[in-house]
Amino acid sequence: MLNIRITILILIAFMSGIGVLVAILTRPPAAPQQAIYVNGVVITMDAVNTVAEAVLVREGQIEAVGTSDALLARIDDEAVVVDLRGRTLIPGFVDAHGHFPGSGQTVFSVDLNSPPIGSVTDIGELIEELINFAGQRSDGWVVGHGYDDTLLAEKRHPTRDDLDRVSMDRPVAIVHVSGHLAVVNTVALGILGIDESTPDPSGGVIVRDPQSADGRRPNGVLEETAARSVWQYTLDLGVMDGVRMTTQAAAEYLSVGVTTASAGGMPITVAKLLGVLSRLNQFPQRVALFPLFEEVGEDLLSGEIVLDDFADARVSAPRVKIIADGSIQGYTGYLSEPYYVPFKGDASYRGYPSVQRDELFRQVAGLFANRIQVAIHCNGDASIDDGLDAIEAAMNLHPWAEARPLIIHAQMTRLDQIERMAALGVTPSFFSAHTYYWGDRHAAIFMGPERAANMSPARWALEAGVRFSSHLDTPVTPMLPLQAVWSQVNRESTAGVVIGPNQRIDRLSALRAVTIDAAWQVFMDDEIGSIEPGKRADLVVLSDNPLSAENIRSIKVDRTIIDGATVYIRP
Secondary structure: OHHHHHHHHHHHHHHHHHHHHHHHHOOOOOOOOEEEEEOOEEEOOOOOOOEEOEEEEEOOEEEEEEOHHHHHOOOOOOOEEEEOOOOEEEEOEEOOOOEOOHHHHHHOOEEOOOOOOOOOOOHHHHHHHHHHHHHHOOOOOEEEEEEOHHHOOOOOOOOHHHHHOOOOOOOEEEEEOOOOEEEEOHHHHHHHOOOOOOOOOOOEEEEEOOOOOOOOOEEEEEEEOOOHHHHHHHOOOOHHHHHHHHHHHHHHHHHOOEEEEEEEOOOHHHHHHHHHHHHOOOOOOEEEEEOEHHHHHHHHHHOOOOHHHHOEOOEEOOOEEEEOOOOOOOOOOOOOOOOOOOEOOEOOOOOOOOOOHHHHHHHHHHHHHOOOOEEEEEOOHHHHHHHHHHHHHHHHHOOOOOOOOEEEEOOOOOHHHHHHHHHHOOEEEEOOOHHHHOHHHHHHHHOHHHHHOOOOOHHHHHHHOOOOEEOOOOOOOOOOHHHHHHHHHHOEOOOOOEOOHHHOOOHHHHHHOOOHHHHHHOOOOOOOOOOOOOOEOOEEEEOOOOOOOOOHHHOOEEEEEEOOEEEEEOO
């Protein structure tokens, strides 16, 4: 951690020295005094889902919504007129939960994803990719991301011995596609101080080689809290890597219409970097930051710091994130019933919590007592039970009418849990694109057909009146908001199988889940998320209407607008 802090201090000092010049040179495009968007389909996402044809913007704010003729009559002579030519104007997409600027990690990490995201199909190819990448960076850690053991031909995790083929002199670390496991080589294990005598940390597992002499030799695979010690090294970025990662991610987000990003659980050092770069105009988006409780929680509860300490320029800090369990596809999600295909032959295995139940209760109660909004990562239904129990107990101890507790992912939520969410005022953010990226394997391996059919149960939530959002957990999956919409509407897997047709929802509700309802979850709904007078002009021009287009995923983002300024135009 010391090296990371030093890096951040150097960055701040460096940027402060040239900050004014950089800010001037990189100032984003100015918004016109007045602009009007006419002759289109305007999906407002207001309370009654008004559809209009024109929007009038003044000084970066929405002034009026209505017909083209009526609004054209109100413009000044110097107004910029944008003819939509029948295209669709919607509010800018709001990323309810992701890990900005993680999608830019390719500047320091090699992509090891398998199809449909990447191209790696076996461990041999994975090793080759790492060796090639190591040759491009002559020193330091060799880092890869996105591998999926279930999609590799060997159907297993790589091990330390596999990664030793990459280097016996440099530390090597690869991160599972879920982000909840890592594999390191022998050199890295030495740096981490992990050997046969190292106990498993609370909420994590150091996987051992059962064929070793005493069965205690770490095989390089680290689960949950055991893997988090890797981050302090793999995210110990130099100044230029940090800048490049952030600007690359920002450009990717703009190209798909994301005007508000989420940095859920990013290390505080990355949060500080975002603050500096935001002040220097290195990205135009708003960012909702969820600091990790394990990093800052005790200081928040003691009053040593406040959540607003992490807010800076266009970065807000509306919630604290608690990671209560792991991932289903990593076999670390915490379930009430065993996994469908037993994990390592253990027919009773249900995963495990990352935070013990009594500790979770203490953390949530402390946040409620201090009027700090909470977001709890829960994938398995047993973890959701614990999260809801902790929230209810905190509500009883510290009643708080303004509380909006959030369950992140809420992947295996049962119907009775949806009903509890409705009663408690808890809101889920579903990772509905799971049905596409992992739906086939959830049905065949992890959950079985019956439970898989009700993963990410948006229909149940809609029918129960539970407000929800939809996210992509980027960089776990690519930042493609229309993929999130498509997945909630269609629930098709990569094999073309419909995973739970009864959980499909209508297009408008799915669009609201990535606009106004997502904005509500990050406490920005009074400023963004819908096209209404008085709100910021965060807008996206689409090539087709997502309410009627034959294929939602084929729709292109033609223009992205933030605070009335055009920040992206499709080439």
